[in-house]
Amino acid sequence: MPAPLADRIRPAILDEVVGQKHILGPGRALRKIIDSGEIPNMVFYGPSGVGKTTVASIIAKNTERHLVKLNGTTASTADIKDAVARIDTFEGINGILLYLDEIQYFNKKQQQTLLEFIENGSITLIASTTENPYFYVYNAILSRSTVFEFKPVEQTEIEKAVERAFSILSVERQQDIVPEEGVCRHISFACGGDVRKAMNAAELCTLACDGGEEEIRITLESARELTQKSALRYDKGGDEHYDILSAFQKSMRGSDPDAALHYLGRLLEAGDLPSACRRLLVCACEDVGLAWPQIIPIVKAAVDTALMVGLPEARIPLADAVVLTSTAPKSNSAYTALDRAIEDIRKGKAGSIPRNLQNKHYDGEDVQKKGQFYQYPHEAPYHWLPQQYLPDALLGVRYYEFGDNKNEQSFKAYWDKIKNI
Structure with a gap:
């Protein structure tokens, strides 16, 4: 059986490699390292099909090292030791270059085995991964390797x-x-x-x-x-998943309905309806918020409908909700105010609850002025009266600032008027 075309026409020299000019172009870091012939341990990070294996093969050929290819999904510690054993054979006379594809599937113990042979110079390691190496590769290996990121080809x-x-x-x-x-x-x-x-x-x-x-x-x-759907890159739980979700919310936050619909489409084509719904609800609360709080039950209704009918019809209510969220006025005043309050609490700025706000209970003998002294706002004109609500330690602190949108400014005008009477 003939090999796939991609293997039959694999580039033999760096100038034939498609893309990756940011690291392989003239004068670029990886190109200069390869041309020097002194190859360090390296980690190639990037999506599949962008040249990681090809470049490793070219490096082995240029340096006349014996190339051993292993895959993290199938290789064992015994395979690593077998590769190292070749160092004393005719094959390994110029050194062994171990190319370990999908290193993220090696457990910590297996990666530690690699470390032993990297440190004593038995092998030169080029590991590749489609996942972020700083999350999936053992720190001791990373500290002894240079990471190069391969990008999707233009x-x-x-x-x-x-x-x-x-x-x-x-x-x-x-x-x-x-x-x-x-x-x-x-x-x-x-x-x-x-x-x-x-x-x-x-x-x-x-x-x-x-x-x-x-x-x-x-x-x-x-x-x-x-080539139907073949353009879709999506690995639920991987970097691409979180990148799409991030782009989805940031596009809605940035009031770009076209971009938001694009990323919604990518999520739905991948069948990830729950993630699309969750991020849409978060955006309605976080990014539209008090500028138009009525959007929250509207988006919730759209999400409920989408989850009820399922794909492909779910795209219809979700498209409505995404465009609505993208084009709505924006305000993050409420949740940023809460974040500031929580920050103070974590710093120990809290204090006792004012007596007038406490639940009714008996005052001890040490209390000079007994009684709760709570004033019921609904008995006052305009249903408001001045009294202390924050603990003594936080008197005068302001967390919430009215947003500059029409909705919050109308509330501000109302309360400015009432509190100045």
Whole structure:
């Protein structure tokens, strides 16, 4: 069985690597390290299909080191020791480069085993992970390694790679492969920055399209059919999940309904209805808040409806709620006031509750002036009268400041008038 196209045309030199110019371009850090031939222990961090394995292979070839590839999902401590054992063989005469893919699946004990061989110089480690290494990689390994972040490849770069893929397939099949206008561009968009996915799509399109003896025409319809939903990057519980949720709320907070709908769409296409609902409710309370408090029950009703009907119809009430939240006036005055109050409490600024606010109880003999002295506001004009509410230690402290929106300013005007009478 032939290897996938992405493996058959894997770049052999750095100049052929698609993307990653921020670390592999002329004069960039990783490029200079590789050209020096002195390879430190490294961690490659980034999404799948962006060149991490390819670059590790090129490093091994350039330095003439024996490359051992292991995967954290299947490898064991015995596999690590077996790789180290090759240091005394003809294979390891120039050193062993261990490429450990998906290191986040190694437990702490396994990672500690790696540490032993890193420290004594038996191996040079290049570990790769799709998760944030500062959360998933053992600190002792991180402290002895240099982290390089690989990013999703730009669409224009991938489009060139797709064109090259069709050219190579033409040579392999000894047939002209002619993609319709827009095919390469569509595949480059649909792969979501994943070069491997783009190569696989190009090969699938070639296999799926009928052709004559001399020519295969790749139709745009076929490309669309074979790349449905393939652009979606989503790993619930991973960085991408939290990045999308963050972008979703920040877009609503920033009053950009178009961006908010885009991120809502990504959540729903991934089937993550609960996360979309939860973040929408938080945004209504946190970011719209007292500027228009009526939005809270409105959004709650939309969320309840969405959860009741489920996908795909859930998108309808959620779209209404997202646009409403994005375009509503904003105020975070209430919850920031609470945060300031909690900050004082954590610093020990509290004090005894004023006697007039306490529950009715017997005054001890040590109390000079007995009685609660609470004044009932509803018995006063305008249902308000001045009395102490904060503890003595916090007299004069102000946590809440009226927001500059119409709603809160109308309340401010009302109370300014009442309290000045």
